[in-house]
Amino acid sequence: xxxxxxxxxxxxxxxxxxxxxxxxxxxxxxxxxxxxxxxxxxxxxxxxxxxxxxxxxxxxxxxxxxxxxxxxxxxxxxxxxxxxxxxxxxxxxxxxxxxxxxxxxxxxxxxxxxxxxxxxxxxxxxxxxxx
Amino acid sequence: xxxxxxxxxxxxxxxxxxxxxxxxxxxxxxxxxxxxxxxxxxxxxxxxxxxxxxxxxxxxxxxxxxxxxxxxxxxxxxxxx
Numbered sequence: 580x581x582x583x584x585x586x587x588x589x590x591x592x593x594x595x596x597x598x599x600x601x602x603x604x605x606x607x608x609x610x611x612x613x614x615x616x617x618x619x620x621x622x623x624x625x626x627x628x629x630x631x632x633x634x635x636x637x638x639x640x641x642x643x644x645x646x647x648x649x650x651x652x653x654x655x656x657x658x659x660x661x662x663x664x665x666x667x668x669x670x671x672x673x674x675x676x677x678x679x680x681x682x683x684x685x686x687x688x689x690x691x692x693x694x695x696x697x698x699x700x701x702x703x704x705x706x707x708x709x710x
Numbered sequence: 711x712x713x714x715x716x717x718x719x720x721x722x723x724x725x726x727x728x729x730x731x732x733x734x735x736x737x738x739x740x741x742x743x744x745x746x747x748x749x750x751x752x753x754x755x756x757x758x759x760x761x762x763x764x765x766x767x768x769x770x771x772x773x774x775x776x777x778x779x780x781x782x783x784x785x786x787x788x789x790x791x
Contacts, residue, residue: 678791
C-alpha cells in the first residue's frame with residue numbers, strides 16, 4: 580500500500596514536470612535574436628500605430644525581418660479586433676500605446692509628431708488618447 | 711415717382727395696366743438680384759492642402775476598453791512584440 584502510493588507520487592511529479600515543460604514552451608517564446616539586436620541597436624523602433632518602423636535606412640535583412648513581424652502583428656490585431664468588436668486600427672493603436680510604454684531604455688520609439696526618440700528612464704511621449 | 715389713383719389704374723385699358731405691372735416686376739427682379747449679389751458669401755480656396763485625420767476614428771474610450779486585451783496579446787505572442 581505504502582509502496583504503491585510512493586510510486587504514484589513519483590509518477591505524478593514526473594507528469595507535472597512534463598506538463599510544465601509543454602505548457603512553458605509557448606509562453607517562453609521570445610524575440611528572434613536578430614530582431615532583439617536590431618531593436619537594442621536603435622535601427623528599428625515602435626510606432627504609435629502598433630507596428631515596427633525603421634529609424635535608419637534598413638538593410639535587406641532588417642527590412643525582411645520587420646515586414647515579417649508587421650504581417651504577423653497585423654494578423655494578430657485582426658484576430659483580436661474581431662474578438663473585441665473593434666477595428667484593426669483601433670486594436671493596433673491600443674497595442675502601440677502599450678508597446679511604446681514597454682520599450683526598454685535605449686530603444687527607439689516614434690512620437691505622435693513623427694520624430695524618433697530614444698527611451699530613457701522617464702515616461703515616453705505618447706498620444707493623448709493612450710491610457 | 712408716379713402715383714396713381716385706383717380709378718386712374720382701373721380706367722385704363724388692360725394693356726396699360728399690364729405694362730405697368732410688367733415694369734414693376736422688372737424693377738423688383740433687378741432689385742432682388744442686386745440684393746442677392748451683395749449678400750454673397752465670399753469663399754476662397756485654402757492655400758494649404760486639406761488633411762483628413764484618419765485617427766479621428768480612434769476614440770479614447772475605445773482605447774481604454776481595448777487596453778486589457780492588447781496587454782494580453784502582447785504577453786501571449788511575445789515573439790512578435
